Amino acid sequence: MWTPGRIVGETLLCAVLGLLAAAAEVPAGLLSDAGVVRVVAVGLAAALLSLLRRVLPATVLLITATGMNEFSGLTVLVVVAAWSAGRRIDGVGKAAGTFAAAYALALGLTLLRDPLSLTMTLTFAVPLLLVMIVVPGLISRYWSQRRTLTDILREYNAQLLRERAMIAGQARMRERQRIAQDMHDSLGHHLTLISVHTGALEVDRELTGRQREAVGVLREASVAALHELREVVGLLKDGIESPGTSPTTPAVQAPGEGHATVPSRGVAGIESLVAASRTAGTAVELRHSGEPRPLPPTADHAAYRLAQEGLTNAHKHAPGAAITIELRYEPDALVVEVANGPAPETAETGRSVVSGGQGLTGIRERTRLIGGMVHAGPTADGGFRLAGVLPYASPEGCAPSRPPGDAETTFAGPTGDFREQIPAGPLGEGVPVIDGNGLPKELARAMSRKTKRSGVAIGCGIAALILLLLVVFGVVAAVFLVGETDKAMIEPKQYDAVRVGQPETAVRAKLPRGNSFLAEGLDKGAPPAPMGAACLTLMSTENGSSWSTDPVFRFCFKGGKLIEKKSFEITR
Numbered sequence: 001m002w003t004p005g006r007i008v009g010e011t012l013l014c015a016v017l018g019l020l021a022a023a024a025e026v027p028a029g030l031l032s033d034a035g036v037v038r039v040v041a042v043g044l045a046a047a048l049l050s051l052l053r054r055v056l057p058a059t060v061l062l063i064t065a066t067g068m069n070e071f072s073g074l075t076v077l078v079v080v081a082a083w084s085a086g087r088r089i090d091g092v093g094k095a096a097g098t099f100a101a102a103y104a105l106a107l108g109l110t111l112l113r114d115p116l117s118l119t120m121t122l123t124f125a126v127p128l129l130l131v132m133i134v135v136p137g138l139i140s141r142y143w144s145q146r147r148t149l150t151d152i153l154r155e156y157n158a159q160l161l162r163e164r165a166m167i168a169g170q171a172r173m174r175e176r177q178r179i180a181q182d183m184h185d186s187l188g189h190h191l192t193l194i195s196v197h198t199g200a201l202e203v204d205r206e207l208t209g210r211q212r213e214a215v216g217v218l219r220e221a222s223v224a225a226l227h228e229l230r231e232v233v234g235l236l237k238d239g240i241e242s243p244g245t246s247p248t249t250p251a252v253q254a255p256g257e258g259h260a261t262v263p264s265r266g267v268a269g270i271e272s273l274v275a276a277s278r279t280a281g282t283a284v285e286l287r288h289s290g291e292p293r294p295l296p297p298t299a300d301h302a303a304y305r306l307a308q309e310g311l312t313n314a315h316k317h318a319p320g321a322a323i324t325i326e327l328r329y330e331p332d333a334l335v336v337e338v339a340n341g342p343a344p345e346t347a348e349t350g351r352s353v354v355s356g357g358q359g360l361t362g363i364r365e366r367t368r369l370i371g372g373m374v375h376a377g378p379t380a381d382g383g384f385r386l387a388g389v390l391p392y393a394s395p396e397g398c399a400p401s402r403p404p405g406d407a408e409t410t411f412a413g414p415t416g417d418f419r420e421q422i423p424a425g426p427l428g429e430g431v432p433v434i435d436g437n438g439l440p441k442e443l444a445r446a447m448s449r450k451t452k453r454s455g456v457a458i459g460c461g462i463a464a465l466i467l468l469l470l471v472v473f474g475v476v477a478a479v480f481l482v483g484e485t486d487k488a489m490i491e492p493k494q495y496d497a498v499r500v501g502q503p504e505t506a507v508r509a510k511l512p513r514g515n516s517f518l519a520e521g522l523d524k525g526a527p528p529a530p531m532g533a534a535c536l537t538l539m540s541t542e543n544g545s546s547w548s549t550d551p552v553f554r555f556c557f558k559g560g561k562l563i564e565k566k567s568f569e570i571t572r
Contacts, residue, residue: 014050017080021046021073042073049077057085058098065102065133069109075132078106082133086140099137103129180233187229195222217279231265266300267292267327267334270307274325277311283322284311290329298370299390303327303336305366306374309359310338310386318343321383333372334390342382363388488516489539495553498565504557511555514538522552525570533558544569 002010022043045067053060061081068074082099089095106129198219202212270286277284295303307325314323321340328335363386364374372390379385490511498507514536522537529535533556540551549569556564 010051013080014047017050017077018043018047020076021071024073024075025071042071045071046073046077049074050080053081053084054088057081057088058094061085061098061102061133062105065106066109068106079132079136082136083140086137087144095137095141099134103133106133183229183233188226191222191226191229195219195226198222213279217276221276228265265304266297267295267303269304270325270327273304273308273311277315277323280315282315282320285322285324287324287326288329289326293329293334293392295334295390295392296370299334299372299392302363302366302370302372302388303334303390306336306363306386306388306390307338309363310340312359313384313386314338314340318384320344333392335387336390337385337387339379339385340383360386484516484518487512488514488518489541490553491541495540495565495567498555498562500562500565502562504560504562507555507557507562508536511536512538522550522570526552526554527566527568529554530556530558530564533563540567 022039025039025042049060049064061078061084064074064078064081068078082102085098086095089098107126110129198215201207202215202219204212207215274284274286310325311323314321318340321343323338323340326335326337326339328337360374360376367374367388367390370390372388374386374388376386377384494510498510518539519537522539523535526537535554535556537552537554540553542551544550549571551567551569554564554566554568555562556566
């Protein structure tokens, strides 16, 4: 379907070509009996052919090349038709045949309609028709092929970018699987050992009640760590189960874990974090304000992680200090704040603390992805404060993640996965398209050195040949016109210098012979010549009184003398 701009453009071009064709036929049409009919018919024909040139480019070119000899109004249309045919005719052979036929028809009909000398034909008809028919077609075809190749390159580049993104996604997925496997093999083993040994130590009869309670806290912490490790491994492995496991079997399982209560990983789980810290002997206060509101799964989990990180940092850097956790339900967001006072002087502040410095960075990134913000810094009393603002609604464009415990987490649906377009292979291997196979036919042909060199050579050769022909024809035409002008044209002062009654031989010696094609047809519409006189008609070097008239000088001889000289204008 054409766009509104294309429709307007085609309509204007059709109207302009029709008006130009009709205007060019006005002089010839007024001299004929059916002048008005001819003018209207040529204008409508030009407009119709202009509309059909996109559908039937070869036919329109042949029709206009054939008819422009009889109807001069089609001269402008033939250039437009040649341009359109160069773009739309498929195949080099078909295009070359069509343009050769159009050129031959135009040149042959020109010779048949107005047979001139061979020199005149080679000088004017050949280069003029070459410029009107062949040159527009060549330029249009080159421009169209260049635009097509540019579009193909642009599409191919977009395809490469998409496939590069898919390859990077596959590499990330394989790396996540490798990390998940390492975590499963190393951390799972050590956490399982901790759980087993603390479970055995908990039932030791030599322990006091206080010690047994502390060991129980350690065992519950190891079990909770195993649960979290299982969640992280499941996320990293993108829903792909490890060998020997099933969707219902956890990847990491501690002895007796199946009977333990799995703590919540949302706002509700903050209570368990507070209880665990209190059991360890830390004074922790939990405050609530505002009316509780449901949170998206990602924000709910971020609130839990933020409270967990705040408690962890307080335990590590300010052991024994009082901790306050506050949950404030604001109108548009939940504010989670964890603040601790300065560490007591009796605490062992100089002990070694394992800290990678990544906890706060991870919390900030997790909160940023859901549209929230985090603030962390010291307080006025020497303590530390960690606060996060978590919006109730996920930001636009961010798909909510699955809550912990869902069946599976994947990056794409089970059907229509774009990653299936590329077969999986070892990391670093290229895919067929990247390696250069399977290129589009036009692009492969354009990228071939042999084809490129031959195409450039052919194009340069054709362009050089056309340029050489135009230069040669231009030089020949200039020389030929100078010679023909000397044979058929005189200046007004030469006309004034001749006197009636002078001998014919003396007058002819001063004037050109008039044997030129420029002097042909000058007697049409001229005043009657004297009876029995032989007249010589020449053109004037001056311009006529209008664009359609030419000044003419006529000399008539009889009995060896000049008996009459007359100056008048004729209509070409």
